[in-house]
Amino acid sequence: MDRYKLSALIGTVIMGIGSFMGCLAENPVYINTGNALLVVSILIMIYGYSRWQP
Amino acid sequence: MEQQNQNQNQAADTEFSRCAVPLNQRKTYFSLTIVWTGFVFVITSMMAGGGLAAGMDFKHIILATLGGNIFLSIIAVLISIIACKTGLTFALLTRYSFGSTGSKAASIFVPVVNLGWYTIQAATYGHFVAQVFHMGQVGEGICMAVSAIVMGIFAMCGIGAITILGYIAIPAIVFLSIATAIRSLGVIGGMEALFAYVPSSDMPLFTGITAVIGTWVLSTATCIADIMRYAKDTKAAVSATLTGLLGGNILMIVCGAIAAIAMQNSDLTVILLGFGLVIPSLILMTTNIFTTNAANLYSTSLNLSNAFKMERKKMLAILLVLSALATLTKPYEIGFLFTFLNILGTVVPPLSGIILSDYFLVHKGRYAAYDKASFCKWNPVPWITWAISIALVYMIPFGLPSLNGIILGAVLYTALMAISKQRVTTNLAEEA
Numbered sequence: 495m496d497r498y499k500l501s502a503l504i505g506t507v508i509m510g511i512g513s514f515m516g517c518l519a520e521n522p523v524y525i526n527t528g529n530a531l532l533v534v535s536i537l538i539m540i541y542g543y544s545r546w547q548p
Numbered sequence: 549m550e551q552q553n554q555n556q557n558q559a560a561d562t563e564f565s566r567c568a569v570p571l572n573q574r575k576t577y578f579s580l581t582i583v584w585t586g587f588v589f590v591i592t593s594m595m596a597g598g599g600l601a602a603g604m605d606f607k608h609i610i611l612a613t614l615g616g617n618i619f620l621s622i623i624a625v626l627i628s629i630i631a632c633k634t635g636l637t638f639a640l641l642t643r644y645s646f647g648s649t650g651s652k653a654a655s656i657f658v659p660v661v662n663l664g665w666y667t668i669q670a671a672t673y674g675h676f677v678a679q680v681f682h683m684g685q686v687g688e689g690i691c692m693a694v695s696a697i698v699m700g701i702f703a704m705c706g707i708g709a710i711t712i713l714g715y716i717a718i719p720a721i722v723f724l725s726i727a728t729a730i731r732s733l734g735v736i737g738g739m740e741a742l743f744a745y746v747p748s749s750d751m752p753l754f755t756g757i758t759a760v761i762g763t764w765v766l767s768t769a770t771c772i773a774d775i776m777r778y779a780k781d782t783k784a785a786v787s788a789t790l791t792g793l794l795g796g797n798i799l800m801i802v803c804g805a806i807a808a809i810a811m812q813n814s815d816l817t818v819i820l821l822g823f824g825l826v827i828p829s830l831i832l833m834t835t836n837i838f839t840t841n842a843a844n845l846y847s848t849s850l851n852l853s854n855a856f857k858m859e860r861k862k863m864l865a866i867l868l869v870l871s872a873l874a875t876l877t878k879p880y881e882i883g884f885l886f887t888f889l890n891i892l893g894t895v896v897p898p899l900s901g902i903i904l905s906d907y908f909l910v911h912k913g914r915y916a917a918y919d920k921a922s923f924c925k926w927n928p929v930p931w932i933t934w935a936i937s938i939a940l941v942y943m944i945p946f947g948l949p950s951l952n953g954i955i956l957g958a959v960l961y962t963a964l965m966a967i968s969k970q971r972v973t974t975n976l977a978e979e980a
Contacts, residue, residue, distance in 0.1 A: 502715070506719050509719050509720055509723060510719070510723050513720070513723035513724050513727050513828065514723065514727050516727075516825065516827060516828045517724065517727035517728060517730070517731050517823075517825055517828050518727055518730060518731060528828075529827035529828070532720075532827060532828065532831055533827070533831075536716060536720070536831070539715070539716045539719075540712075540716060543712050543715040543716055544712055547579065547582075547711065547712070547715060548578050
């Protein structure tokens with residue numbers, strides 16, 4: 495699996511985790527971690543999907 | 549020299565705005581679904597869900613959403629089939645019924661309304677950003693105008709850029725919408741409390757269905773052709789169309805309704821910020837509005853390219869300036885949005901009826917190849933049909949206005965074409 499495909503898929507999984515953590519967590523630490531994961535996942539997905547698309 | 553200019557124009561027309569999409573440029577189901585679903589995922593659908601929640605209980609919201617989307621799917625599937633089989637944009641398809649000059653006038657109508665949509669969305673986004681960062685009136689105006697211009701960049705870059713945007717935006721929208729709905733359910737007190745919800749006012753089911761149809765009727769009748777003309781086969785086009793509408797649009801409206809019931813407000817920006825979800829809501833709004841507006845403006849530019857024969861990017865620049873100025877009228881307010889949706893739900897369906905009847909009934913499901921056909925300049929029949937249909941839709945006191953409109957458009961057009969014996973296209977090969 496090339497690095498672009500891997501980035502796209504990992505980015506999508508991280509986005510899923512970040513979204514639910516950011517929206518549903520009660521503890522501010524988890525909320526902020528979720529928000530950070532969301533932002534990071536978008537950067538990883540831009541890198542991946544700009545070169546690889548299913 | 550003329551031949552050389554023509555070749556240069558064709559080379560510059562990388563988005564196939566004035567010809568059919570060649571078979572080697574066609575796309576798969578997955579690729580089409582990403583672009584179409586990105587288009588369907590839109591904040592105004594969520595706001596429409598919020599509007600339904602103001603006048604309906606949850607059971608009726610589900611019924612109105614299902615009814616509206618089934619209706620939209622039928623139109624969208626039929627238009628997709630035409631677009632896939634011909635490979636033509638909506639603007640070029642109208643040539644077969646309106647004639648070459650008539651098509652230009654008809655294809656101006658679509659971008660004007662599309663630009664209205666674009667402006668509402670850009671204003672909604674700018675209003676949201678201004679609220680998040682506590683900007684004043686001036687800041688809000690600047691945010692709205694800048695949003696209108698920035699969103700146009702993806703349309704400038706074409707279908708490739710919109711596809712990449714869709715791959716990133718769609719997972720974000722799905723995850724965040726579901727998470728927002730789950731959070732709202734927690735506020736309401738679970739599923740039982742959701743179904744026990746009693747609205748403050750009473751909205752008839754047909755009004756709700758018309759509003760749902762209004763959310764997407766313009767795109768399912770027109771813009772979808774500009775996306776599905778890239779389909780490899782009709783199976784891919786139909787599947788992608790249904791995924792976007794029955795999966796995407798229903799998800800958006802229901803999530804919007806649940807969030808609105810929880811917070812007793814149909815303004816999504818207020819709802820999301822009320823939960824304290826600043827970053828997720830900023831990402832949700834950005835991905836949601838950017839995907840739709842990029843495809844919306846892309847379709848607009850294709851239509852205007854047909855009408856004015858002007859280079860697509862120059863036309864886009866003019867449209868972006870106009871839209872940026874129009875955002876300053878604050879068209880994001882919910883009352884304005886619902887009036888706009890209801891007018892669209894009445895005016896556009898007869899146009900789809902005309903296009904559908906022209907392809908499936910008048911031409912028996914077979915158009916002459918675009919490059920081998922010559923068109924008459926003007927066919928008055930679709931215009932007369934459209935005007936009579938709109939008037940009748942307003943006069944008929946029963947049924948669903950959108951459904952009445954599409955049936956009237958199709959029946960009147962077929963009858964008038966048969967009576968007038970108008971011939972819009974001639975196959976050049978047959979003539980020779």
